[in-house]
Amino acid sequence: MIHGLLSARAVLAAGVATDPWLQRLSGLLAGGPSLARQAELRALARAGVVTFLGAEPRIEQDEAAGAWRATSPTVPGSTMARALIEARQPAPSVRRSTDPLIVGLFAQGECREVSGLLDVRLPDRRLVTRTGATHDRRFALGPWTAGGIAGFDGPGGIAPLLREADALARTVLAQVAGSWLHAAA
Structure with a gap:
């Protein structure tokens, strides 16, 4: 099932943003606890x-009973x-978000939200601003980005997140190397 889901995500994500619902489902299925922890x-x-409460739990404090309901x-x-x-x-x-960097960028319009996720331009993962422009030197990668993927490895392969991180690192290093060459000249 995980192979099929990861394959479907790869096809759907080719050049377009992944559906956030599918992204969360993939992360849940592919990146959940180990089989040993699930058995425990x-x-x-x-x-x-342990009691599983179900979807959309409502929790209230029952002070008279000294318990939670x-x-x-x-x-x-x-x-x-x-x-x-x-x-x-x-x-x-x-x-x-409680992350000071994200809070600051969002407040200044330097990033925007799509279905709760950081909006990035695929495939290069440049941050998209509130106006829809992209920043030349700001990138975001990971499960909290639109089109992001889980970092966990699927059976028998290298995690897609690691492949994307490698490609992004090459892009950033190429930009930095170019500026070092210009600064040295």
Whole structure:
């Protein structure tokens, strides 16, 4: 399944931005916990130590009971617990980023958001500004970029993110080498 999904993503991403939903699904399936960790988590669930809450959980503090109460539209009933571990991966958002670099670039219009992700021009991954222009020397790569891909290796191959990082490094080094040559002249 992972091979098929990665192949489909490669075909779809050829020169166009990848659908953010497909991007998150790929990352989840290809980059999740190891099979050993999944087996451990299933064992904890069977033992009643871990409870899966379902999609879109709503969590409220029940002060009278000294516990948390969780409900979900996809799981009947509610779950009460004295301890809560929040382990969801939040949806991406440039607007809500806490990274000072991204916050500053976004505030100045030097980058923009597409479906929560940093907008980049493919295939060279230059940042796209609020006006739609691209910056000559600003690049972004990774799962939080439009058309970004997970960094985890699929079965039997080199991770697509590593191949893209290598290509981007060559682009940046070529630019830097050119400026060093001009500065030395």
